[in-house]
Amino acid sequence: MSGEIIGTYATAICLLIGSAFIIVGVIGLLKFNDPMTRLHAPTKVGTIGIGMLLLASMIHSFVLGDTSVHEILIMAFLFVTAPISAHFIAKVSIHTRTCATPPPPPRDDTWSTLSVPEQEVQAEN
Amino acid sequence: MTLALGFLDMASVIAFVALALGQLLSMVRLVLGPTPGDRILALDTMVINALGLIIVLGIHLGVQIYFEVALLVAMLGFVSTVALARFLLRGDIIE
Amino acid sequence: MSRAFYWLLPHPLLTLLLAVVWTLLQNEFSAGMMVFGVFLGIIIPWGTSVWWPDTPKGFRLGKMASYCVMVLWDIVVANVQVAWIVLSVPNSKLKPAWIVVPLELRQPEAITVLAGTITLTPGTVSADLSEHGNSLLVHVLHTDDPDAVRDDIISRYQNRLKEIFK
Incomplete structure (x- = not known):
C-alpha cells in the first residue's frame, strides 16, 4: 500500500460521506412539515456535506502532486455565510407568520422582526 | 492502483447521482413549498448542490480550474439568498 | 509609537486576514505574492477605516x-x-x-x-x-x-x- 493508493481510497470515501450528508439534508427539506423545522436540515447538513467534498478535492490534489489548499477559502466562506442566510430565512418565516408564534422575550417588549409590523397594524386600525 | 482508481471512479459517479437527485428533490420543494421562506430555502439548497456538482466534476476530471467557478457560485448564491429574503422582509433590497 | 502603529494598522487582525486570504487565492506560496498580500492588507483597512471607527479592544x-x-x-x-x-x-x-x-x-x-x-x-x-x-x-x-x-x-x-x- 503506497501513499497514492491510500489517498485515492480516502478521496473516494470522503466523496461518499459528503454526498450521503447532502442527500440527507435534502430528504430533511422534503420530509418535515413546518417551515422552521425544514430550515434545520439543508442549511447545516448540506454545509458539512460540501465540507467533505472539498476535503476529498484537497486530498485528491495532494495525490495528483499539485498541492492545492484554496478549498479552505470556500469552506471558510460557507461556514461564515450559512448562519447568515439561515437567520434571514428564519426572519422571513417569522415575519410572514407561517410558523408557530415565538414566546415573548422576558426583558424587552417584542422580537425585532415583529416590532415594525405591529405599529403598521395599529396605524391601519 | 487500478483497483483504487476504479473505486474513485465509482464513488464520483455515485456522488454525481446523489447530487443530481438532491437537485431534483429540492426542485420538488421549490414547486410545492407552501410559504415563500420554503422557496428561498429550496433555492439556497439548489445553489449548494450545484456547488457540490462543480467540485465533484473537478475531482472527476482532475482539473484545478473549477475552484474559481465554485467560489463565484458560493458568493452569488449567498448574495441572492440574502437579497430575496430581504426583499420579502422589507419590500426593498437597498433602502 | 502605539499611536503610529494604530494610524498605520487600524485593524491589525484584518490586515493578517487579508494577507492570508490573498495568499490562499493565489494557491501557491511565493514571496512576491505574500508581499503584495501584506500591502493589500495595509492599504484596504487604512482606506476604509473611516467607515468603521471602533476597533474591538481586548480580543483574545x-x-x-x-x-x-x-x-x-x-x-x-x-x-x-x-x-x-x-x-x-x-x-x-x-x-x-x-x-x-x-x-x-x-x-x-x-x-x-x-x-x-x-x-x-x-x-x-x-x-x-x-x-x-x-x-x-x-x-x-x-x-x-x-x-x-x-x-x-x-x-x-x-x-x-x-x-x-x-
Missing part, C-alpha cells in the same frame, strides 16, 4: 482559536445526530421548541459570533434578536427538555465568549 486570539476547534468538533458530532434525527424520527414524534437565551454579551461582534455558533451546531437555529438586544430567539429541532438546551448554550458558548471579548 489564543482563546478564540481553542474555541474554534471546540466548535468544529461540536459541528461534526451534532451533524451526525441531526442526520440520524432526519432519517429515524417520524414527523408525528418530532418535538420542535422555541427557546429564549438571555444575552449577557453586549458587543455586536460577540453576539454575531454566538448566533453563528448556535446556527452552525445543528439542531439549533438562531432566529431573531429582541428589540434592544437583550435576548436571542433559538429554534430547536428535536428536544425533550428545552431548558437543558438553553443552559447548555449558556455554559458552553456564552461563558467562553464572555472571556474572549473582555
Whole structure:
C-alpha cells in the first residue's frame, strides 16, 4: 500500500460521506412539515456535506502532486455565510407568520422582526 | 492502483447521482413549498448542490480550474439568498 | 509609537486576514505574492477605516482559536445526530421548541459570533434578536427538555465568549 493508493481510497470515501450528508439534508427539506423545522436540515447538513467534498478535492490534489489548499477559502466562506442566510430565512418565516408564534422575550417588549409590523397594524386600525 | 482508481471512479459517479437527485428533490420543494421562506430555502439548497456538482466534476476530471467557478457560485448564491429574503422582509433590497 | 502603529494598522487582525486570504487565492506560496498580500492588507483597512471607527479592544486570539476547534468538533458530532434525527424520527414524534437565551454579551461582534455558533451546531437555529438586544430567539429541532438546551448554550458558548471579548 503506497501513499497514492491510500489517498485515492480516502478521496473516494470522503466523496461518499459528503454526498450521503447532502442527500440527507435534502430528504430533511422534503420530509418535515413546518417551515422552521425544514430550515434545520439543508442549511447545516448540506454545509458539512460540501465540507467533505472539498476535503476529498484537497486530498485528491495532494495525490495528483499539485498541492492545492484554496478549498479552505470556500469552506471558510460557507461556514461564515450559512448562519447568515439561515437567520434571514428564519426572519422571513417569522415575519410572514407561517410558523408557530415565538414566546415573548422576558426583558424587552417584542422580537425585532415583529416590532415594525405591529405599529403598521395599529396605524391601519 | 487500478483497483483504487476504479473505486474513485465509482464513488464520483455515485456522488454525481446523489447530487443530481438532491437537485431534483429540492426542485420538488421549490414547486410545492407552501410559504415563500420554503422557496428561498429550496433555492439556497439548489445553489449548494450545484456547488457540490462543480467540485465533484473537478475531482472527476482532475482539473484545478473549477475552484474559481465554485467560489463565484458560493458568493452569488449567498448574495441572492440574502437579497430575496430581504426583499420579502422589507419590500426593498437597498433602502 | 502605539499611536503610529494604530494610524498605520487600524485593524491589525484584518490586515493578517487579508494577507492570508490573498495568499490562499493565489494557491501557491511565493514571496512576491505574500508581499503584495501584506500591502493589500495595509492599504484596504487604512482606506476604509473611516467607515468603521471602533476597533474591538481586548480580543483574545489564543482563546478564540481553542474555541474554534471546540466548535468544529461540536459541528461534526451534532451533524451526525441531526442526520440520524432526519432519517429515524417520524414527523408525528418530532418535538420542535422555541427557546429564549438571555444575552449577557453586549458587543455586536460577540453576539454575531454566538448566533453563528448556535446556527452552525445543528439542531439549533438562531432566529431573531429582541428589540434592544437583550435576548436571542433559538429554534430547536428535536428536544425533550428545552431548558437543558438553553443552559447548555449558556455554559458552553456564552461563558467562553464572555472571556474572549473582555
